Amino acid sequence: MEKSFIIYLSFIVFSVFSFSCSRERYIDAPGNLVPKTVDQDSTLSSISINGALLHSEAFGPEDSTLIICIHGGPGGDYRYMLNCKTLATKGYRVVLYDQRGAGLSQRFPKNWYLSQGNDAMNKIFYDELKGIIAHYKTSATQKIILLGQSWGAMLATAYTGKYPNEIDGLIVAEPGGLKWDDVIDYISESRSFKLWGETLNDATYIDQFMTGKEDQHEILDYKAGLIGSVNAIVGDVGADLGNNAPSYVASRSGAVVNAASYELGQDIKPDFSAGIDNFFTKTLFIYSSNNKAYPESWAEKISSAYPNKEIFKAQGVGHSGMLDQVDFWTTTMEPKIISYIQSL
Template sequence: MLRTLATFSGLLLLALAARAAAITVPATTDQDPALPSLTANGYRFHAESFGDTGKPVLIVLHGGPGGDYRYLLGLQALSDVRRVVFYDQRGSGLSPRVPAETISVEGYLDDLDAIVNQVSPGRPIDLLGHSWGAMLASAYTGRHPDKVRRLVLAEPGFLDKDTMEAAMGGGWPGWAVVGGMARAWLSQWRVDSGGDPHARRDWLIGQMMTLFQAGATCDGRVPALEGWRAGGAVYDAMIGRMGDDPAFAARLSFRRGVEAFAGPVLLMTGGCSPRMGEAQQRRHMVHFRNARLVNLPDAGHALFNDQPEAAMREVRRFLDAQP
């Protein structure tokens, strides 16, 4: 009886909290024309660039699927040696929403190629990706090895079906995560959609994506990563479809063609990242002709946020190295 009463009381408190102040989500570039943007492949991406246009270009690819580049903005410090370009991938962050059925890896690679051709015509780029973004960076390099000069892969989750299981597995997430998920589920009804049919789902997926990071931090806490807005449809089109369609998941390959890339590759990992850490990245290394691995012992999966100075130092050393 007491346990039932305690459970009911907890749920009541959560329900009351869910009726608190409304939550708003930021507008996208099609809703707010004042946002910085870049139009490529017939689409208006939320995007920013830092550094002189005459410098070699470094394009940064954020994680997800369905994240945004806000948490990686510290990399703009590299603008003293590169023109650093950030963009929110199609359907993600502050870029316009699109139907889930139009989202694919191939489409994302086409988007990236259109951006490369626009910001660095006729000149190879440096490419840096984190997590999902690193998976896309690897896939793009395999497709266009002549368009990439140097490649930084910060904890790509998996590159093929052989490395997928290690990245996607996981045990009990812990009560803190479960409680956070319950609060997020209730709190989603506080989202003021303002007529935006994607707002509530985007907000909920953003909360869940952050909570899932708790198992890849040095202290086990949920990381305080800054983000604008998740892309719920993107997450559903990729992660959701992988769960529902094993054949689709088995066909995914982000390493096809990378053996043709002769340029240098830096793989980065955090010592507190169990599933996507050093062991996983060593599995990825074997597919590249000229790769080395750096392990940041006091960082988790969000290594550019956990150890920004150490991570930046390694990236600078890699970009400045002689061919």
């Protein structure tokens, strides 16, 4: 009996350790599991803003009305907004950028974000957007339109409230909330996965396969991407960019900036609607029919912060679908946005 036990134990030990002879491939090496960022890959288009190298592109005539596209997250990227670049063929200057620490932009340690303290929203997000506008603006009379989705819509609203005289038009698509309590309510609602459901277990079960320290960005970004890739509650089905897709597929979730932003938010409890009551230009407020966490009542509540607005319900799409579904974009959203800009 004892002999068979020794054989059995040897088999287990051999099974566990026998794989240490193969070629090493690291989960935290740049480019293995998540794409390289602009500071790691010089072939990516980038600009330098406030000490950070940002992934950014611009399309269309330089001197025409500037449309700044602001992605969701915090920690998302602009790839799903690339359908917006067709506005360049209609005579507009379209700017896309990945925020600091997000997408293919340069990463920063978590402590850097947290060390910004009570001025964090200015230093991390608002000053960066100011820098983006300054970088692409060619004259004092050039009109500026902000187009933000989800977190990007919250950021666009906060920036417009802070600088109401510098913005000529505001398009917001499903800002989760503008007061911090509303932000938390929306996050809870949009991620209220069933305790026994596949989605929640997919999010938690992976923690025994991969673990990453606070600033092991590649590991944390990869895991965040896996968790964020599917969310049936908000009605997203994956981006369809048609011919607007770039030649490469490279999307990254900025896990560190995302985690740091929520921690800062809990501390600061920012009010993204501050000052927006001084912006009297019409705001185009968009929400979708397929986002179960964003019913009409929520759209009415959140949009009530804007003194002058037009509310538009995007039928048949989800949280990002008004921008990331090429058919809907071409037939509905782009004409609506052009009509809005022309009405200003």
